[in-house]
Amino acid sequence: xxxxxxxxxxxxxxxxxxxxxxxxxxxxxxxxxxxxxxxxxxxxxxxxxxxxxxxxxxxxxxxxxxxxxxxxxxxxxxxxxxxxxxxxxxxxxxxxxxxxxxxxxxxxxxxxxxxxxxxxxxxxxxxxxxxxxxxxxxxxxxxxxxxxxxxxxxxxxxxxxxxxxxxxxxxxxxxxxxxxxxxxxx
Numbered sequence: 001x002x003x004x005x006x007x008x009x010x011x012x013x014x015x016x017x018x019x020x021x022x023x024x025x026x027x028x029x030x031x032x033x034x035x036x037x038x039x040x041x042x043x044x045x046x047x048x049x050x051x052x053x054x055x056x057x058x059x060x061x062x063x064x065x066x067x068x069x070x071x072x073x074x075x076x077x078x079x080x081x082x083x084x085x086x087x088x089x090x091x092x093x094x095x096x097x098x099x100x101x102x103x104x105x106x107x108x109x110x111x112x113x114x115x116x117x118x119x120x121x122x123x124x125x126x127x128x129x130x131x132x133x134x135x136x137x138x139x140x141x142x143x144x145x146x147x148x149x150x151x152x153x154x155x156x157x158x159x160x161x162x163x164x165x166x167x168x169x170x171x172x173x174x175x176x177x178x179x180x181x182x183x184x185x186x
Contacts, residue, residue, distance in 0.1 A: 008172065009111040009164035012121075013157035014104045015143065020090035020155070022140040027153050028086060037078040044071050098122075109156055111169070116146065118154055129154070136181040137173055144169065144184075 015023075048067055052059055060068055097105035101122040108119045116129045129148065138145040138153075144166065146154040158166050174182050 005112040005114060007110045007112050007163060009109075009169050010162040011109040011111075011156040011160045011164075012106060012162055013109070013143075013155060013160040014106045015094075015155050015157060016104075017090050017094045019140070019142050019157070020093050021086050023138075023143060023145050023153060023155050024086035024089045025082070026138045026140060026145060027147055027151060028081075028089065037074060040074060041071065041078075107155070109154060111164070111172070116154060131176045132179075134173070134177045134180045136183055137170070137177075139184045146173065147180075 044067065048064055049059055052064070094105075097120065103122065105123075106121040108121055110117045110119075115131060115133075117126060118129075119126045129146075133148050134146055135149045136147040138147060142157055142159075144156045144158065146156070148154075156169070161169075164172075170182070170184055173180070
């Protein structure tokens with residue numbers, strides 16, 4: 001008879017669409033995009049448009065029109081990727097998880113010495129992750145995110161711990177997944 005694994009951490013969470021949106025922003029978009037695009041836009045403004053304003057030349061003419069189009073395209077891409085894509089992904093995720101149950105999906109996550117088990121309480125579906133599956137650990141205002149190498153994530157609401165604590169889990173995951181990047185900052 002197999003001995004049942006004793007859970008070290010138990011988290012029961014019912015993430016909202018907004019919490020999934022925050023998670024997708026961290027996992028899909030990331031801080032690099034948030035830094036690179038604004039820097040590109042500011043440099044464009046400083047190098048192209050400010051000198052034209054200072055000299056009294058028209059802002060848009062045949063010479064800099066292609067640059068203006070590129071600038072607007074990058075700005076549009078920034079808004080698309082930062083605002084629309086994570087919100088749309090979150091909406092679809094929540095809809096899929098609730099489909100057929102007519103209520104929010106509650107996820108029960110149990111963490112033991114051998115891995116992480118996530119169970120959808122409504123459907124009974126269960127996923128098991130070994131520790132070598134995880135590539136990074138992230139944090140939003142409300143949740144901890146355990147990111148897998150395939151860019152999926154386990155979301156653990158900070159107020160959902162029945163066993164264990166947020167700080168203890170952070171230390172435990174860093175110890176059990178030494179190759180995963182710990183990016184716990186909010």
